[in-house]
Amino acid sequence: MPMRSFSIVLLALGLSFCATCAPAQSPYGIGRVATPAEVAGWNIDIGRDGSGLPPGSGTVSHGREVYEQQCAACHGDKGQGGLGDQLAGGQGTLATTKPVRTVGSYWPYAPTLFDYIRRAMPQNAPQSLSNEDVYAVSAYVLNLNGLLPADAALDAKTLAAIKMPNRDKFVGDPRPDVKNPACTGGC
């Protein structure tokens, strides 16, 4: 393998291995080590516990302004839905014949709201809002669901501390859960 023999030559010459080359223990020596800046620029994952949430904060009242400009056209002025999903209401409907799945009635973790809005919303310009605006509009959507007071602000700590009403209603996959006896005659 040329890459490996090249590194052996470098080592034999007493030269240090370059920091952005794949270290010799990589089986194929393909690709290179990503820099911390490259990873940080692309890693937009927020854990359900709020891990990865950035510094900054946003208020419900500022969130209302952002929402009216960026979100209301698709999601309705009160989160009632339209071209986009209904965002508010529906609590208590999941076990009925007309379940309404919204942020407030269905979503298990509040930090996911920040994650999703930042990565995918608004649909015509994702990743365009500042972190402060994402905190603010997350706060407003939670406020529309009665999960945050109108005078509240959100930051990494307070967003992670919100317990969503439906958090404990998710279960694992029990399938196969349906049995067909595979009758072949006289069925």
Place this chain on the structure above:
Amino acid sequence: MTEPIDADNDRTLTSRRRFLREGAMVGGVALAGSLGQGSAQAATDNLPPNVPEWMKAPGDPMGGQLYGTPSPFEKNVVKNIPKNLKQYISAAGRTPLEDLDGIITPNGLFYERHHGGIPTIDPAQHRLILHGLVDRPMIFTVDDIRRFPSQSRIHFLECSGNPGYTKPYGKTASDLVGLLSCAEWTGVSLKLVLQEAGLQPAAKWVVAEGADAAALTRSIPIEKCLEDAMLVYSQNGERLRPQQGYPLRLLVPGFEGNMNVKWLRRLHVTAEPAYSREETSKYTDLMPDGSAREFTFYMEAKSIITRPSGGQRLSEQGFHEITGIAWSGRGKIRRVDVSVDDGKSWQEAQLQEPVLTRALTRFRLPWHWDGRPTVIQSRAIDETGYVQPTLAQLLAVRGDNYFYHNNAIWPWRIAETGEITNANA
């Protein structure tokens, strides 16, 4: 259920395809292109004893098409795109299953499901970052990925909502289960790429993210990543189409379609799932008691008769081959049973070799139609022994609020006229 923009199972089943078919289907079973071509007099000019006009002069010279297209007489064999959706950015289009033979879906007819539109990605400017619980966070170009040892495998892909559980049900095989396709995929085993970065002992999940406007994110269990997951760059011999994730996608055979993240740009190795919006608020299954099943990855065994099927018409009594497709996310198809008497009795169909794991399997049954009304249907059994259930059996356990993973038997009703309709509708 409020699913305003959830297009995995669009229920506005008014396709241009069906309009064309119902208008044209008067004389035979799905013989696309053989009908409605000119007047009866003109049609006989090329029949024996006359010499057909296309033998009396040379045809088109070679090289007129640098990328070939189907015969103009097959122009109606196209994707089944729902009409009147509220928007087409997060939407799905179907494969015309009833028009296809064999097990491989042509790339131009492969089903599509996008959550933020179809990005146009310059492969020279695309990168895959692999980071998290690894010894060395890595960055790869597309050319880097193509340097790894390659492999090709045939697998199906199916959208999790294919179809829903409640009426109105579709009229054709495509309306019902057209969010299903199968291809030969070429790429590199994900295991090799993960080993290149060095997995740490705490690594339990890999969060995959697309470079689309949804930055779609799904979490894959590490066991699946090390078993048979692939990073794919080619489909049926050519580079992926933009609609299928060009220049790089994840393939997790047998898992629901949206987990096969397209336009793959990042793999984040973690100790727990991301609990992303797509795997909490969307691709979860609501039970009658208000609880919801999460991380329901596998597409269970399923089959459908594609010919004769809904929207078609049997032209006459006598011999008709019944054929269709069967598949299971849990492995190989072991057996397919077919009933031609409304479920009273079932007989084993022939399976076309090769029968591959997590791939479409073509089945066939020779049949003589006696001209009387009946119902025909198929039932798949996979290598785990699991039997495809009826819709009633599914609904009895899961209820009407369940949305995804409907693998019910779909019976076709054949009328005395030969007309074929959805017997569940």
